[in-house]
Amino acid sequence: RASTNSDFADPVKQKAAIEAYGRLHSLPKLGLTKTIFDMIDEHSQQVVDLDAPRFRDADWVMLNTQMAKDAIHASGMDLVPCFNDPMPGNFMIGQDGSIMLIDYEYASMNDRCYDLGIWFGEMFFTPEQELVLIEEYFGNVRRDIVSRIVVHKALADVKWALWAMVQLRVSRLDFDFHKYGMWKLMRFRSIVGRYDWPSHLRSL
Numbered sequence: 725r726a727s728t729n730s731d732f733a734d735p736v737k738q739k740a741a742i743e744a745y746g747r748l749h750s751l752p753k754l755g756l757t758k759t760i761f762d763m764i765d766e767h768s769q770q771v772v773d774l775d776a777p778r779f780r781d782a783d784w785v786m787l788n789t790q791m792a793k794d795a796i797h798a799s800g801m802d803l804v805p806c807f808n809d810p811m812p813g814n815f816m817i818g819q820d821g822s823i824m825l826i827d828y829e830y831a832s833m834n835d836r837c838y839d840l841g842i843w844f845g846e847m848f849f850t851p852e853q854e855l856v857l858i859e860e861y862f863g864n865v866r867r868d869i870v871s872r873i874v875v876h877k878a879l880a881d882v883k884w885a886l887w888a889m890v891q892l893r894v895s896r897l898d899f900d901f902h903k904y905g906m907w908k909l910m911r912f913r914s915i916v917g918r919y920d921w922p923s924h925l926r927s928l
Contacts, residue, residue, distance in 0.1 A: 841876030
């Protein structure tokens with residue numbers, strides 16, 4: 725069956741999912757490389773082409789996005805096969821509690837910490853839960869890894885906020901894309917506006 729957010733309140737299911745990510749990330753290289761920065765650039769151009777709504781503080785958002793890009797590129801990207809779309813319905817739960825990832829429409833070579841960061845954000849894990857999962861995946865908790873995941877969580881919110889603005893122009897679905905995009909931006913601001921955002925950029 726498809727999972728829900730509430731399923732991932734269970735540490736057993738969290739562990740099964742992080743193991744599934746580990747298996748995916750160890751697969752052979754995919755034919756497509758599309759990093760989070762490629763995604764943001766693509767949606768930014770679509771917003772221009774479609775004359776879609778622009779964020780009120782777009783310049784500030786993109787300035788911080790560029791700062792994150794510069795910091796991550798300076799430290800080097802860890803490209804692996806990534807899922808890139810961790811909505812709960814894309815995690816199938818077996819009767820034995822195992823987790824199977826489905827729907828690889830957005831899969832590409834990308835930074836592994838983006839894949840983990842966007843999943844952590846999608847599931848609303850607490851910082852304490854994130855540390856447990858980081859240790860489960862990497863074997864220990866390092867400051868640079870924590871910072872990379874925090875930064876990628878923020879970047880994921882920029883990507884999906886831009887995507888939502890594009891959908892306002894092209895989608896026929898009965899869904900409040902504007903509200904969705906604004907909520908993503910609120911979370912981006914909550915990360916970037918914290919006192920420790922500069923230190924995360926320096927720690928990469």
